[in-house]
Amino acid sequence: MPWLALVVVVMAMAAAWLVHLVLTRYWPNPCNKAAQGARLPPGSRGFPLIGESLEFFAGSPSLELLPFFKRRQERYGPIFKTNLLGENLIVSLDPELNNLIFQQEEKLFQIWYPESLMRILGADCIIATLGSFHKHLRSLVLRLFGPENLRLVMLHDVQRIAHASLLSWLHQPSIELKQATSSMIFSVTAKRLISYDESSSSEGKLWMQFNAFLQGLLAFPLYIPGTAFYKCMQGRKNVMKILRKLLDERKKDAHRGSIDFLDLLIDDLKEKKHLMNENFALDLLFLLLFAGFETTSSGITAALRFLSDDPKALQELIEEHDNIQERRDDPDSEITWEEYKSMKFTSHVIHEALRLGNIAPVMFRKAIEDVHIKGYTIPKGSKIMINPSSAHLNPKIYNDPNAFNPWRWKDRAEPVGGASKEFMVFGGGLRLCVGADFAKMQIAIFLHCLVTKYRWKVIKEGTMVLSPGLQFPDGFHIQLLPKA
Template sequence: MDSSSESWRAFCCKQLKLARIWNTSGTNDGNQGDLISLIMVFFTVTVAYLVWLKSPGKRSASPLPPGSFGLPIIGDTISYLSAYQNMNTKIWFEEKKKKYGSLFKTSIMYQKTVFLDEPGGCKLLFGQPDEKLIAGVYSKSNRVIAGPNYSILENGEVHTTYRKYLMTQFLGPDAVGRYLPVMEQNALDHIQRYWLCREDGARVVALELLEMFTFSIAMELMLSIKDVAQVEELRSSFAVYSLGMMSTAINLPGFQFHRSLKSRTRIHNIFQKSIDKRRVELKEGLATPTQDYLSILLTQPDESGHFYTDEQIRVVLTNTIWAGSDTTAATMSMVLRAVSRHPKVYEALIEEHRQIAQNRTEGEPLSRQEVRSMKYTWAVIQETLRLTPATTDISRQAMADIHYKGYVIPKGYKLVCSAAQSMWNPEVYPDPEQFNPSRFIRTGATKSIEPFTFFAFGGSTRYCPGHEFAKLSMLTFFHHFFKNLVYTMEVPEERVLYRFMVYPEKGLPLRIQKCKLY
């Protein structure tokens, strides 16, 4: 066999491995069908390579950042995705840093990419007042699965207008504060129904239960759906829907992408019935214009006077519910994991909540002031997010040539800030592998976290709009959870992995026991 044949054979093997990594869906059902995408990759290799050679970066005489685009077409995709999914990106970055420094170029997922240094690169990415120079970027799978005309994924005025609407009408601090009674009642009901009803020593899979909790809050506040059976039916459809976010965009039977689109159709059909029913209820005075996000979307125009269409409402509800529940549940599971491994942190948490509880009557609901006083609990959540963020990388796209530190980053390149360069960097966070919530406690002797070095909720114009919503729901839940339950991890060294977002490899199985700590 000649050398060119050997090279082609090696390239084919790389493509096969890429397909396996890229199409991991978290289940065994249908994975064989997803590998058919390899055939389509082969058909496009030649044409795509020619396009790649003529893509941005070939026209500029100015120096590009150091680095290598790796193998033709696939670049560093295989090594990077393998490191990403197995929580090994820090090692991957250290190897790159030894070769090229903290600022370097590569190619990931057929996209020329520059990984930015810290803190200057993160300031570049998150310090823009608008999206004229740097804008949001999303994969084809994300855009298609999310649905047509999903404004939060758009750039410029479309994104800005909808974000203002979302923050003003539903997710702003004042609005979120009004959700506290609903969140607290959901937390109490959930803990009683799924945790306290079990015998001492019972085994639970925490991630699934936490997903049930966060999803139930989203369904009640967005659609006023409280029926447990209906909520769980929808949650199962959302579970299939979400897997499409990191799948190959091939809409054929047997592929995860196809299954996710079918689930989206089921979700949209259910939501359309809710829309039709709510219109009647509003007309007859059986519902109010502000009782939930569905009513708001039907009765309140945006700043330009535009009322959202039924299709837009279905898309908005689907993605707001998904984004507001999955990532929060994943973070909560990581908090329980971290607290279990650090007894002193657990003791400090209990003491904070004991002090809050002793100042009010048993059964009295939490006040907003009491939730705001949970500063150590919030620091624990932040430190958890620093070490195990929902996603380790934040990506944007250059909308024009960018001059940075003597290099040119051409228009069209993807720009990435990574936790490995910032939140796990010993030059930014001393002893970065140590779980130390006090980093986020502001005192006279404690230095504040440097700007642009902590981006667990994103940044700039793309800062997570549900930040306050997630914060309130987590703090409320943990107050009642730690009061009534003690637990141990069944698998103390359970690994943390990533698909589209962070998750404990086995779902965080716990052994629980009822108690009354405060």
């Protein structure tokens, strides 16, 4: 009966409130106890158990700063406390604090992520590792995504797949760009990671298992069929089963040698010099497969969405790439590394699309010492949420910040190494995204292959929203046509 269900819900909420009251009154947070007499950041923890999660996940119907952050910044300032995903958090919208966190990695702060997110990414994921082991894992990944391999191997792979994908889209009545580019980019990274070939795989479209991940990563952790979190966990289960099977098969092939990244991990496992074990190896593969295509496909889709509404920017982009092609002896020859590095306006377009798209909506850290800043004390043990969009959409940093204006980057120094305290799309400090250069290269090469041979017509524009990450709820549908 409906009334009986209502009574149960009310009783459950009342019980939760009593537990919350007892815990906060009689078992105070040790962080608060340690900081007695100190001025803690203002804010509210919200309701028992759910905190302020409902408002946070409500998202925004635009690319402007999430209303959740905007309202609290206006009320409390850029540093405040809240409760999300069942965790007490201090939120930082403050560029100075954000920069301090990145610069003092593993000194004043260390990596931390909510338990729900770690359940999805894996307890042994690289983002949870510290110190020398993190450096070791990072050095392994850089053998795939580092500058030398990008120049000698990945540049060719990206061009080949981009040309083949674009040709397959030609004359189709409609292409949903986010989905199409996800498949394209996944094929590049999966080939080098696990020698995966969708056309010959018995597992079907592996990348589709990751399809619900962006929604599930920052969803409320309810493991109930039908919820985003449940779909996300089911996707993880399916992918990990495939990766485990592949690892077991590879271990039996002792004479294969190092051909892809999985082989490299198996060689590392054999050495037994580090903390590496099979769980670490599988979680690392899982993260690289996901991160390698999800963020980049979102970046490409956002860039084309902005360019479709800005003929002037599109024309300047086309002229840059036509000029590159005209300077070649053979117009159809592959892009060289020097040509890629000469794509200045393309780089401006990419930085601007990523700034507005805010691909990584939040990042997390934990204070390992008491930190005093802006008149507040952040107690040791405090969990911190960093919001990059507060800098990316700050009118004091970027004039008319909600406008797509790639020319603004002509007068700004581009982020050294891909990050600065004003540009945190790829994080910063010791935890700067190891695939940042690879992502930017993929977007640039795709744009070159696109605008030198094709044009496109928007079939269904759709919308871009932050909820809290970048999403395209109605898709972005285009028709690809030969260049006139």
